[in-house]
Amino acid sequence: MLVFSTSAFLGWSLGANDSANTFGTAVSSRMVSFRLATMLVAVFAVAGAWLQGAAGTHTLQGLTAQTARTAWMVSLAAAATMTLMTALKLPASASQATVGAIIGLGLAQNDVYWGGLGKVILCWIGTPVGAAVICVLVYRVLAAVVRTWNPSVFVYDPVMRAALIVCGCYSAYSLGANNVANVSAMLAEGTGLSANEAALFGGLCIALGAMTFSKGVMFTVGRGIVKLDVFAALCTVLALALVVHVYAVIGVPVSTSQGIIGALIGIGWVKGMHTVRYDMLFRIVVGWLTTPLLAGALSWTLITLAL
Secondary structure (H helix, E strand, O other): OHHHHHHHHHHHHHHHHHOHHHHHHHHHOOOOOHHHHHHHHHHHHHHHHHHHOHHHHHHHHOOOOOOHHHHHHHHHHHHHHHHHHHHOOOOOOHHHHHHHHHHHHHHHHOOOOHHHHHHHHHHHHHHHHHHHHHHHHHHHHHHHHHHHHOOOHHHHHHHHHHHHHHHHHHHHHHHHHHHOHHHHHHHHHHHOOOHHHHHHHHHHHHHHHHHHHOHHHHHHHHHOOEOOOHHHHHHHHHHHHHHHHHHHHHOOOOOHHHHHHHHHHHHHHHHOHHHEOHHHHHHHHHHHHHHHHHHHHHHHHHHHHHO
């Protein structure tokens, strides 16, 4: 029961924080209501977790040996870290929190698979860079399409709203497919559930977090870094969905927070870097650096005290 409870806590905290990355820009541009956004995140995150969440589960399970006793401690350390970041209204990385907690476990047991860790960290670096590049490309291609199309405002606004909803749903699907591994890996190790069963449970917990405690971070993402119009919001969400889905197929859980920030930086580069709020960006980067270290320290402390 301890593994189920701490895994549920981690899934809830992940949904509360990372769901902001899927619809935060759409909500802040007032094209989608917060209530509708959270309902859509819940549905599509569960679908992504169930259909494509198993690959990342196997990746995290391979980083270090775990038992039911240690799995719940790892989940607790990661969940506590994510909850703190959400309370501070900062987008944080559930992947970094979980991997940091796993490494804390490995260090306490002197058992870390450094080769697998290197693959994960390399993908962490590639996520914001890839999202920024994709966002710039998406912006330029879609801008050319809109210029050629030249719709009236009465057509443009409904089309943009529909496109934001579709891309937000795709992004939520990618979130579930990729990030549920942070929950399901610990759950599968500690309970003997299959990867798909654990992923479904994790997806439901993510949905609950999105619907109950995501509003603060959602507005930080949407308004706090770069001022967005509807078109720019669409480009950032689509870029995030594409890059996170690629890593879901590869089987490496990455940070949707890093993805959306990378996409927002891409928008800043297109519009001029003077539009970027560097004070907020600095706070978020500090949060990225702090997340795995804090989760690792908490996990190491719990494991060490229990040994």
